[in-house]
Amino acid sequence: MTRALFPTQEIGSLAKPRWQLQGQRSEALDESARAELTSWDARVGFAAEAPAVRDALLTGRPEDAPPEAVRDLGALFALRFLETAGLDRVYDGEARRIEMYEYPIRQMQGFRFGGHVRSFDNKYYLKASVTGEVRLERPYHVDEFEFVKRHARAEPKLPITGPYTLADWSYNEYYLARQPGWKGRTARRAAQREFVVDLARRALRPTLAALIDAGCRVIQIDEPAAGTHPDEASIVVDGFNAATDGLDAEFSMHICYSNYADLLPALLEAKRCRQWAWEFANRDTAGHDGYAVLKVLADYGDTREVGLGVADVHRDAVESPEVVADRIRRAVKYLGDPQRIWVNPDCGLRTRSLSVARAKIESVVKGAALARAEFEHPRR
């Protein structure tokens, strides 16, 4: 399929609307939640696709809006939100997911949750120990994808947490215990490789296969932990290769807030990775070209697509289309080939309000259009 230059895509999560959160808890919507539902419906048009749920929510009858139906409506909202902003590839804003670690782990055997760990201040998260061989109970995200496939008007792209990140965010007991002698650096590294590859083979690969069987063609494997241990980049790759072994889909790898140069060239051994979807805008500040790191890819002769992060998801300030176009221009300069560039926000936009997220995505789309016009019809 021939695409126009600089197609656009989302990367992951959106903030959940207030009406969805209240509705899922079977609460009657407060005034601001009702206003939010009504105003976004007027703007992106989604609620008419589930009129009974909409009416139950708006008329204070939570008993007639079961939580699963509210989640469906949340997924529909996110789809239309992203589609009407003009993106070429969309998903459901992860409307059914709460986070990206605990849910996948709970679909597997071999793990034990042992208590909370502080993330910062008074915020905590659950972190599991792997205490036995990893076994998948059932492929996950399949129902979610099937809903998206039934309703999406643009091309769906499914995000899924990668094996390295799932392992890195867990405590490694089982595989470390199998290492003989002192559990020092060398033993820990070997145990981590074994854990990641087992997770990939036994849990990720069957899940990806089930998703592909369900019709999923574009899959983004999220590895946000990859950058925290640059010396383990080869383990990230082993996990990616094991998870995608023999599978036929368009795979990308999303990494953010990392020094990508430190992960190269090891990362280039990810055989079936067609696209690097990386964050750049957050590091693109006055006096620092956040896109210059792309030159390293060119220096290694890598010719894969790049999902170019052009909107910072950690700041409310909305990048203008001109700034987006400038970022694309610089990426073309470093990569040398405009055909390889997809345009997207840096990461999931769940940390921003829906209004800011929408404005950022619209800017991404408009900026890509500006750059497209420039490269397809260069001024003489």
Add this chain to the structure above:
Amino acid sequence: MNVRTGLTGPFPRSEALVAATRDFDRGRTSADTLEELFAKTEREVLALEHRLGFDGPTAGYLRWPDLFRPFAETWEGFTVGPLTRWLETNTFYRQPILLAPPGRTAGAVAARLPPPLLGTAANARVLLPGPYSFTVMLDNRSGETEPALIHRLGRLLGEEVRELRGRGFSTFLFSEPQLVVRPPEGPRAEAVVAGYRAVEAALNGGSSIVWTYGADARPAFPLLDRLPVSAVGVDLTETEVEQLPAGPSRQGLGLGVLDSRTTLEEDPTEVARVVRAAHARRPAPAVWLGPGGPLDLLPWDAATRKLEVLPAVRAALAGSSP
């Protein structure tokens, strides 16, 4: 072998405390109720440390949001900045921003020490950020050069030690992961030595421990050997025993023997074997055993189980002493 054991960083909060702090943030519990639970849990940690025979109890430093916050919130020149990743972990600290040359606020840090420690100050272990890690992990907008700032923070921490000595405290543990994660060289390394000289001048017979973790300590040994401190700790889950400098050390030998990145409990026999090997390679006046990195990377139960290993190691080492 003269063996000492104890915590080398903050202890995790109990599940009850996790729930209470969450409830407090959501307005579902009062400050008084939360304070009661903090005090109760600190007493539990202190009791645990006593039961395990630790030298230098800490009461867990459960109230500190992160290692730098008591300083960033009370010292002059600082403000509290954005969430920033804590080394190679999935936890975060709020990065101190230094807007002007820093100044100490007398009494401010002492007021934030775990209250139960005040009754047992002579035996307690005071946890402080090391001047190098503090410098590297803050956002320096003060205009001061990095070496000058390392030295200045060393002097300020020395003043802190002097004040706390006056309140009866005698053992000070400086958390210094960056000494091995990003070993300083040249003027920065000299500033580290100068900073610890300022601490030494304030000790007045007390003990100072520099505790490193998070990376292989090998590249930092030439500098670590020069530090005028009572003991230097290295994380043996990162540094191979065979890489320890050979020969006697004038400093105490700190060995991080519990891995705070896994819930897998260490085998006391295996730990004792490694400690003997380390001491044979590098004989030292005392051996300080503890967790390699901060145990608050683990849930409460797992951290407690890990600590139970240390008395068993101590017993195994005592049994094998000549």
